[in-house]
Amino acid sequence: MSNPIEDIAAKAMGTVKAVSAGFKGLRGVFLHLAEEHGEVGALMKRLSKSSDAQVRREHFPHIRAELLSHEKGELAEVYSLLANYEQMREVVVKHNDEAHTLEKAIAEVDAQDYSSEEWGLSFNRLFSLVQSHVEEEENDFFPRAQQVVDEAESKQILERYEAAKKAVKQHVQ
Ligand SMILES: [Fe+2]
Structure with missing residues (x-):
């Protein structure tokens, strides 16, 4: 007979494992990018609720740079690396357009x-x-992308991505 307390503990462990295996099964650079999406999304959501020019002026430059x-x-x-894989070409083209x-x-x-009211409208359009x-x-x-890039490669891409992001940030801020 199963013990309800043990069942609850097992479920909790399963949740912990699912979380450590990565958000939506993402790993390496892809998990990191998804985490950054979550952060900028939260900042944008907060700013979309304000129509105060001072608040906009204070927070938008950071969101923009991010x-x-x-x-x-x-x-x-x-x-650019995914473009080397034939099966990823369509994704790369779509991504470039977006x-x-x-x-x-x-x-x-x-x-x-x-x-202006237009600022709020354009910001909400950008947010969506x-x-x-x-x-x-x-x-x-x-x-x-995770089907063509293995975990070790994904970690190397993450290091290069972070360096590139940092370099770009110095120019946009
Ligand atoms: Fe993107």
Whole structure:
């Protein structure tokens, strides 16, 4: 007969294991990118709730630098490498298009005055583009990429990605 207390303990252990195996089964650089998505998503959600120009002025530059350096780091060190695999070409093309759309949406926010209603509208448009981009990456692009990149390689890519992101950040801030 099974012991209910033991069943609960086993379930809890299963949860712990699932978490340590990575968010949505992602590992290495892909897990790290997904974690960064979560962080910038939380910052954007908070800012989307404010219409205070001062709050926008204070927080948007950091979000902007995060988005641009993440995207450029990804293009330079992750997707450029995936382009070597025939089966990933379609993903790379789609990703490049979306990265371009995101950059244009960032430029649209930049063009608005912090105190205007248009600023809020462009920021919310950018936020929803980021959300759908992130969802596509985590549910489709990254799991597919993990099939061609092994764990050791994924860790090396992570180091190069972080260096590239840091370098880009110095220019965008
Ligand atoms: Fe991306």
